[in-house]
Amino acid sequence: MINFNKPYLTGKETQYIEDAVASGKISGNGKYTQLCQQFFEQKYGFGKCLLTTSCTDALEMAAILINIEPGDEVIIPSYTFVSTSNAFVLRGAKIIFADSSEENPNIDTTKLEALITPRTKAIVPVHYAGMACDMDTIMELANRYNLFVIEDAAQAVDSFYTGKNGIKKALGTIGHLAAFSFHETKNIISGEGGMLAINDMQFANRAEIIWEKGTNRSAFFRGEVNKYSWVDIGSSFLPSEVIAAFLWAQIKQLNKIQERRKAIWEQYYERLNNTNSNFKLPQIPNYATNNAHMFYLVFESLEKRNEYVFRLKKNGIQAVFHYLSLHRSEYYLKYNKALELRWSDYYSERLLRLPLYFELTNTDVIKICNEIINE
Amino acid sequence: MINFNKPYLTGKETQYIEDAVASGKISGNGKYTQLCQQFFEQKYGFGKCLLTTSCTDALEMAAILINIEPGDEVIIPSYTFVSTSNAFVLRGAKIIFADSSEENPNIDTTKLEALITPRTKAIVPVHYAGMACDMDTIMELANRYNLFVIEDAAQAVDSFYTGKNGIKKALGTIGHLAAFSFHETKNIISGEGGMLAINDMQFANRAEIIWEKGTNRSAFFRGEVNKYSWVDIGSSFLPSEVIAAFLWAQIKQLNKIQERRKAIWEQYYERLNNTNSNFKLPQIPNYATNNAHMFYLVFESLEKRNEYVFRLKKNGIQAVFHYLSLHRSEYYLKYNKALELRWSDYYSERLLRLPLYFELTNTDVIKICNEIINE
Numbered sequence: 156m157i158n159f160n161k162p163y164l165t166g167k168e169t170q171y172i173e174d175a176v177a178s179g180k181i182s183g184n185g186k187y188t189q190l191c192q193q194f195f196e197q198k199y200g201f202g203k204c205l206l207t208t209s210c211t212d213a214l215e216m217a218a219i220l221i222n223i224e225p226g227d228e229v230i231i232p233s234y235t236f237v238s239t240s241n242a243f244v245l246r247g248a249k250i251i252f253a254d255s256s257e258e259n260p261n262i263d264t265t266k267l268e269a270l271i272t273p274r275t276k277a278i279v280p281v282h283y284a285g286m287a288c289d290m291d292t293i294m295e296l297a298n299r300y301n302l303f304v305i306e307d308a309a310q311a312v313d314s315f316y317t318g319k320n321g322i323k324k325a326l327g328t329i330g331h332l333a334a335f336s337f338h339e340t341k342n343i344i345s346g347e348g349g350m351l352a353i354n355d356m357q358f359a360n361r362a363e364i365i366w367e368k369g370t371n372r373s374a375f376f377r378g379e380v381n382k383y384s385w386v387d388i389g390s391s392f393l394p395s396e397v398i399a400a401f402l403w404a405q406i407k408q409l410n411k412i413q414e415r416r417k418a419i420w421e422q423y424y425e426r427l428n429n430t431n432s433n434f435k436l437p438q439i440p441n442y443a444t445n446n447a448h449m450f451y452l453v454f455e456s457l458e459k460r461n462e463y464v465f466r467l468k469k470n471g472i473q474a475v476f477h478y479l480s481l482h483r484s485e486y487y488l489k490y491n492k493a494l495e496l497r498w499s500d501y502y503s504e505r506l507l508r509l510p511l512y513f514e515l516t517n518t519d520v521i522k523i524c525n526e527i528i529n530e
Numbered sequence: 531m532i533n534f535n536k537p538y539l540t541g542k543e544t545q546y547i548e549d550a551v552a553s554g555k556i557s558g559n560g561k562y563t564q565l566c567q568q569f570f571e572q573k574y575g576f577g578k579c580l581l582t583t584s585c586t587d588a589l590e591m592a593a594i595l596i597n598i599e600p601g602d603e604v605i606i607p608s609y610t611f612v613s614t615s616n617a618f619v620l621r622g623a624k625i626i627f628a629d630s631s632e633e634n635p636n637i638d639t640t641k642l643e644a645l646i647t648p649r650t651k652a653i654v655p656v657h658y659a660g661m662a663c664d665m666d667t668i669m670e671l672a673n674r675y676n677l678f679v680i681e682d683a684a685q686a687v688d689s690f691y692t693g694k695n696g697i698k699k700a701l702g703t704i705g706h707l708a709a710f711s712f713h714e715t716k717n718i719i720s721g722e723g724g725m726l727a728i729n730d731m732q733f734a735n736r737a738e739i740i741w742e743k744g745t746n747r748s749a750f751f752r753g754e755v756n757k758y759s760w761v762d763i764g765s766s767f768l769p770s771e772v773i774a775a776f777l778w779a780q781i782k783q784l785n786k787i788q789e790r791r792k793a794i795w796e797q798y799y800e801r802l803n804n805t806n807s808n809f810k811l812p813q814i815p816n817y818a819t820n821n822a823h824m825f826y827l828v829f830e831s832l833e834k835r836n837e838y839v840f841r842l843k844k845n846g847i848q849a850v851f852h853y854l855s856l857h858r859s860e861y862y863l864k865y866n867k868a869l870e871l872r873w874s875d876y877y878s879e880r881l882l883r884l885p886l887y888f889e890l891t892n893t894d895v896i897k898i899c900n901e902i903i904n905e
Contacts, residue, residue, distance in 0.1 A: 162551060346773070388616055
């Protein structure tokens with residue numbers, strides 16, 4: 156059986172966990188949390204990073220930081236994970252769903268301006284499959300209408316965007332805030348886990364307070380105040396050092412992991428390209444890089460996709476579809492009128508993800524491709 | 531140096547973590563999460579348990595489950611951790627602070643009824659130091675005024691309450707809902723970590739949905755629905771299997787850990803009792819048991835406490851005070867008028883916690899007691 160995903164263990168995870176425990180500090184914001192945060196800040200150029208227990212929690216921090224209040228509107232793609240939406244709903248936001256583009260599941264920026272109203276507070280682009288959204292257009296609109304941009308970079312670690320000015324920037328460094336995931340299905344993992352990246356430094360101090368349950372505990376440990384107390388809303392957003400130690404082992408192998416994932420992605424692409432008219436392959440926009448988070452096919456119909464899922468399963472290969480359009484969900488329709496978002500539904504029905512993980516062998520990829528090609 | 535706390539490693543943590551990783555499943559709600567939850571349900575008689583990333587998150591789940599809305603009032607003690615309050619503030623609640631009792635830091639139930647208004651939705655008793663609040667009185671008031679009771683049992687694992695009917699029940703099984711902590715300072719730990727316990731089973735199904743980011747994913751995996759989608763608000767409340775595997779190792783040694791902690795507590799009590807008029811020792815109410823979460827002294831004054839903190843520190847012993855009254859916090863006073871809560875302030879100023887952890891030796895305890903006794 157070839158599973159859709161298999162979490163990869165570098166071999167150093169338990170060593171670092173044991174070290175964390177031996178240090179007498181396994182609650183949050185210890186040595187490994189600092190190491191991970193510094194790594195991301197330095198390698199990719201985020202203003203400030205804070206590890207969180209999940210990408211969901213990082214999005215919730217963002218919603219608190221931009222002071223979402225009941226009635227504020229937040230624009231997000233309908234083709235995304237439920238947390239992109241719930242994080243803002245929890246603070247009272249009204250969600251305005253945007254459609255995906257025809258070319259890929261990312262938000263269609265040509266239709267974005269029409270969704271902006273005087274109540275709009277933020278746009279949350281999701282870099283689907285780790286491939287950049289059209290950030291120049293999004294940031295230009297945000298500047299013009301005075302909106303916050305929060306990049307949902309759950310899948311986008313180690314991926315880049317090159318703007319019209321020719322400058323190449325890491326995803327998650329472009330918006331005011333960004334959220335990453337280290338869920339077991341991601342390129343580097345800690346089981347559950349995430350990170351808030353802060354680029355607009357007006358948010359830096361308050362982020363630290365919200366992260367520490369609404370207290371100024373971080374300032375206390377830096378000796379800036381002589382006791383810490385309740386100064387704001389907040390939650391326990393910071394993960395255990397056990398999680399950070401696990402992530403640190405993964406970070407140390409990031410290059411090796413990325414190299415292998417990209418090789419698998421290329422192998423899929425080369426073997427499947429121009430072989431079959433039942434599906435299309437992902438196309439990487441000129442401004443984007445590929446972090447090999449995911450390899451997907453887009454079929455001509457739901458029926459055709461189901462046929463392939465069934466056939467692959469029969470041959471011991473687990474391929475899985477992805478999001479269901481959030482604008483069609485039970486929760487959304489309880490409070491809102493039905494929407495038509497053609498391309499969101501298109502990807503809900505037709506996109507299929509193939510196995511992609513570090514330990515997937517070339518032989519596995521060949522087997523999978525052969526099953527797909529030989530109708 | 532004798533630290534205030536030292537996280538105890540049973541030795542099996544990394545073995546279980548490696549097993550979790552080898553199973554290919556380290557995101558939430560896997561084998562170890564199930565094992566931990568079943569253990570607590572079966573040993574203590576909770577209706578249903580769900581592990582969370584923190585006790586804070588368990589309290590947030592409770593606030594969502596009882597449908598806290600802006601303007602709802604929630605009664606909590608002022609002498610507690612900030613999360614007891616923030617979890618409800620995040621949903622829009624108005625916090626009504628109750629005083630501690632003269633006998634111990636737990637909520638003074640003789641003054642509770644006066645705080646109830648038509649807007650009151652819940653009472654959140656905190657079992658300070660793992661010693662039961664007067665739950666008969668609290669539950670009787672809750673029944674009479676149709677309120678929810680959410681036990682903040684952060685410190686109260688493996689502790690009990692015996693009601694007027696003579697029935698002995700585990701703390702956390704009495705209220706409609708309860709929240710536990712496995713923070714590194716607790717009796718059994720996972721670095722950061724917590725658990726929601728559900729006793730009123732009307733909440734069981736929705737709790738599972740809220741826990742899984744507002745989706746019916748759990749029902750999907752049980753085969754009850756054929757796909758899962760957005761059905762409610764929620765968050766990523768569930769911890770990584772890495773955390774659950776760590777906790778499972780601790781659970782397996784619970785009896786051994788508790789035996790040692792209780793022996794240390796008794797040793798402190800016997801050595802310090804009737805030795806010194808500068809402080810009082812904790813008294814366990816007749817209806818409560820002692821889970822040896824904490825050993826504390828209550829000094830006659832703030833000055834006297836500071837004198838002892840300084841002297842112990844000089845002799846290599848770390849003793850620490852605890853909560854600052856939340857009704858005096860910057861955040862509370864920004865939105866509310868000043869309150870006088872005498873006993874909350876009393877414990878803020880005078881309570882001192884002594885080192886208490888599994889690996890603290892009898893010699894350590896003797897040294898600490900001698901420093902305290904020999905003024």
